[in-house]
Amino acid sequence: MQRTHNFSAGPSAIPTEVLAQAQAELLDYRGTGMSVMEMSHRGKVFMEVAHQAESDLRELLAIPANYKVLFLQGGGKGEFSLVPMNLMGVAGRADYVNTGHWSEGAIQEARKYGAVDVIASSADRGFTYVPAQTAWSPNPGAAYRHICTNETIHGVEYFWTPEIGDGVPLVADMSSHILSRPLEVSKFGCIYGGAQKNIGPSGLTVVIVREDLLGRAHPLTPSVFDYAQQAASDSMLNTPPTFGVYLAGLTFQWLKKRGGLAAMEAVNVAKAGELYGCIDASGGFYRNTVEKADRSRMNVPFFLKDESLNAEFLRQAEARGLSGLKGHKAVGGMRASIYNATGLDAVMALTAFMREFAQRHG
Amino acid sequence: MQRTHNFSAGPSAIPTEVLAQAQAELLDYRGTGMSVMEMSHRGKVFMEVAHQAESDLRELLAIPANYKVLFLQGGGKGEFSLVPMNLMGVAGRADYVNTGHWSEGAIQEARKYGAVDVIASSADRGFTYVPAQTAWSPNPGAAYRHICTNETIHGVEYFWTPEIGDGVPLVADMSSHILSRPLEVSKFGCIYGGAQKNIGPSGLTVVIVREDLLGRAHPLTPSVFDYAQQAASDSMLNTPPTFGVYLAGLTFQWLKKRGGLAAMEAVNVAKAGELYGCIDASGGFYRNTVEKADRSRMNVPFFLKDESLNAEFLRQAEARGLSGLKGHKAVGGMRASIYNATGLDAVMALTAFMREFAQRHG
Numbered sequence: 001m002q003r004t005h006n007f008s009a010g011p012s013a014i015p016t017e018v019l020a021q022a023q024a025e026l027l028d029y030r031g032t033g034m035s036v037m038e039m040s041h042r043g044k045v046f047m048e049v050a051h052q053a054e055s056d057l058r059e060l061l062a063i064p065a066n067y068k069v070l071f072l073q074g075g076g077k078g079e080f081s082l083v084p085m086n087l088m089g090v091a092g093r094a095d096y097v098n099t100g101h102w103s104e105g106a107i108q109e110a111r112k113y114g115a116v117d118v119i120a121s122s123a124d125r126g127f128t129y130v131p132a133q134t135a136w137s138p139n140p141g142a143a144y145r146h147i148c149t150n151e152t153i154h155g156v157e158y159f160w161t162p163e164i165g166d167g168v169p170l171v172a173d174m175s176s177h178i179l180s181r182p183l184e185v186s187k188f189g190c191i192y193g194g195a196q197k198n199i200g201p202s203g204l205t206v207v208i209v210r211e212d213l214l215g216r217a218h219p220l221t222p223s224v225f226d227y228a229q230q231a232a233s234d235s236m237l238n239t240p241p242t243f244g245v246y247l248a249g250l251t252f253q254w255l256k257k258r259g260g261l262a263a264m265e266a267v268n269v270a271k272a273g274e275l276y277g278c279i280d281a282s283g284g285f286y287r288n289t290v291e292k293a294d295r296s297r298m299n300v301p302f303f304l305k306d307e308s309l310n311a312e313f314l315r316q317a318e319a320r321g322l323s324g325l326k327g328h329k330a331v332g333g334m335r336a337s338i339y340n341a342t343g344l345d346a347v348m349a350l351t352a353f354m355r356e357f358a359q360r361h362g
Numbered sequence: 363m364q365r366t367h368n369f370s371a372g373p374s375a376i377p378t379e380v381l382a383q384a385q386a387e388l389l390d391y392r393g394t395g396m397s398v399m400e401m402s403h404r405g406k407v408f409m410e411v412a413h414q415a416e417s418d419l420r421e422l423l424a425i426p427a428n429y430k431v432l433f434l435q436g437g438g439k440g441e442f443s444l445v446p447m448n449l450m451g452v453a454g455r456a457d458y459v460n461t462g463h464w465s466e467g468a469i470q471e472a473r474k475y476g477a478v479d480v481i482a483s484s485a486d487r488g489f490t491y492v493p494a495q496t497a498w499s500p501n502p503g504a505a506y507r508h509i510c511t512n513e514t515i516h517g518v519e520y521f522w523t524p525e526i527g528d529g530v531p532l533v534a535d536m537s538s539h540i541l542s543r544p545l546e547v548s549k550f551g552c553i554y555g556g557a558q559k560n561i562g563p564s565g566l567t568v569v570i571v572r573e574d575l576l577g578r579a580h581p582l583t584p585s586v587f588d589y590a591q592q593a594a595s596d597s598m599l600n601t602p603p604t605f606g607v608y609l610a611g612l613t614f615q616w617l618k619k620r621g622g623l624a625a626m627e628a629v630n631v632a633k634a635g636e637l638y639g640c641i642d643a644s645g646g647f648y649r650n651t652v653e654k655a656d657r658s659r660m661n662v663p664f665f666l667k668d669e670s671l672n673a674e675f676l677r678q679a680e681a682r683g684l685s686g687l688k689g690h691k692a693v694g695g696m697r698a699s700i701y702n703a704t705g706l707d708a709v710m711a712l713t714a715f716m717r718e719f720a721q722r723h724g
Contacts, residue, residue, distance in 0.1 A: 003396065033685070035376060038374060078584060078600060202399070219474060222587075224437065238437045239373065241563070244565055
């Protein structure tokens with residue numbers, strides 16, 4: 001069996017060790033005679049799986065005790081609605097920073113539930129940078145202030161945490177870079193993300209929310225998506241996506257074995273350095289247009305100088321076992337997503353190919 | 363490896379053949395070098411998986427062309443909200459028949475979104491029967507009329523399909539018996555169910571909805587839960603739970619190989635006959651209190667005459683590899699859920715044990 005180097009933006013690579021363990025116990029989870037996915041979510045065995053997953057996630061992210069961790073469904077895009085339904089409350093208005101496609105999706109959806117103020121935007125330069133906080137025009141009366149800390153499509157990442165002076169809770173969509181490095185959870189009111197980048201399979205959503213923000217849900221919020229109700233039920237108000245929770249738990253253990261998030265950050269810095277280095281040293285054959293300080297370590301969009309070579313680039317890459325490199329249709333070109341499970345070896349295989357391709361076609 | 367006989371109510375048994383195939387291709391789906399769960403949901407390979415799953419489900423249930431099949435998230439309990447959000451529309455009222463715990467859950471949630479008329483109930487006799495349609499008091503102005511066609515906890519099942527004369531769309535929660543026998547889809551406006559009984563792992567929800575009912579969603583419906591928007595996007599408005607869709611597809615193929623739903627019904631009739639036969643022949647040692655005509659073929663709750671033996675019964679059953687027999691806390695006693703993946707062999711192992719236990723303790 002040959003595993004490809006997987007650069008998909010999501011669903012995306014899962015650590016081979018995690019898949020191998022899931023494979024070994026798929027028909028018989030540790031002597032129970034059944035798969036994890038065949039068990040009652042309220043039975044002792046699965047409850048232990050879920051508790052361990054939460055506990056490991058808390059340890060990895062150093063989540064303070066006054067935050068609840070919820071394992072929900074509906075993905076990041078579902079949260080675009082559920083965040084305002086749960087948090088917009090009586091204020092009826094929220095601040096959003098627009099840094100690209102996913103910020104815009106969140107903004108559009110939030111407008112259903114109240115007034116949205118776009119307090120900063122990088123649309124003026126094609127979403128190639130993060131607007132400095134000095135350029136924001138925040139409203140102290142906002143119910144919350146929303147950012148997308150890694151724009152998967154544009155390849156733009158926050159490497160700083162906004163300092164909020166007016167007490168408005170900071171809410172962040174971290175779908176595509178959570179667990180890639182340590183995080184100061186206490187600076188946020190709520191953090192959310194779909195699992196299908198650094199956590200596990202699609203269909204699982206993680207929400208980390210400060211307890212004092214619970215209980216503000218709009219009366220039409222579906223019960224299974226009411227943060228307070230799910231927090232009170234340990235995310236078991238309805239049947240959770242049990243296999244997803246289990247795989248997330250295996251991934252958290254894999255991260256701990258590799259030294260936690262500081263160690264992952266070092267690897268991710270090396271991976272991103274290798275790939276951006278290759279692009280920048282190509283003499284213009286490849287280019288990435290994002291401000292250097294804001295270049296995402298997880299999603300690296302790049303363009304060939306001669307775009308007529310795009311199809312040939314993808315064909316040759318695929319033939320070398322380098323998969324998922326086509327850019328998102330919203331921006332075109334190429335994109336290499338290099339999440340935790342895509343190792344330095346994969347990135348070096350990609351850069352070796354890129355250099356050869358540039359030499360042949362340059 | 364010894365697989366237990368799994369009588370869990372859900373999540374529940376998945377066919378061993380389905381798990382074995384998933385296991386074989388977990389790290390390399392058919393030569394792609396990656397797991398199904400690592401692939402882009404918009405790539406050719408996964409799109410084919412999703413299309414095949416939908417096509418096989420359509421074939422199994424003979425779903426007419428004017429119905430959309432949606433693969434969503436949030437489970438049956440999520441649908442308790444999403445059905446009224448999508449279908450209550452301008453009428454602002456709906457009819458519900460109350461046949462037990464899950465009907466009551468649906469009713470309670472629907473009240474958030476409009477007026478609910480409970481047009482029939484079997485609460486008077488502890489939810490041990492299905493009220494005949496002649497006893498219903500339907501409202502012709504209702505946006506829809508809701509039934510739960512199999513009550514998982516009470517073990518009560520509809521073996522007839524209501525004939526709706528006034529044009530009000532019939533909506534059914536079929537979570538716990540869909541695919542157990544053929545179904546006249548055309549008599550319903552909308553059918554929904556969580557996957558974790560007869561379809562696949564938890565985290566996947568199937569909705570089958572008649573096209574003319576689309577486009578009535580409440581303005582606050584989250585986009586990812588708007589039937590019309592998801593129908594227009596082939597359920598890919600957001601990232602679907604891809605591994606769940608894949609496993610559902612494998613289950614649909616397993617059902618087709620076994621002869622489809624008529625063949626499954628024959629097996630399910632035999633299984634239920636064996637188990638209820640054992641209960642009824644026990645001279646009162648075991649009893650099931652449901653009207654014989656309405657006894658569920660999927661969920662068989664039963665009580666020991668001497669309830670002080672409950673713990674011993676469960677202990678001995680577990681020791682014989684018979685798992686998940688404890689009744690739901692709302693009713694107590696025992697419950698054997700005998701979904702499609704729990705075969706006649708498992709039921710016969712259970713009845714053999716039950717007879718022995720009755721002999722030893724009777």
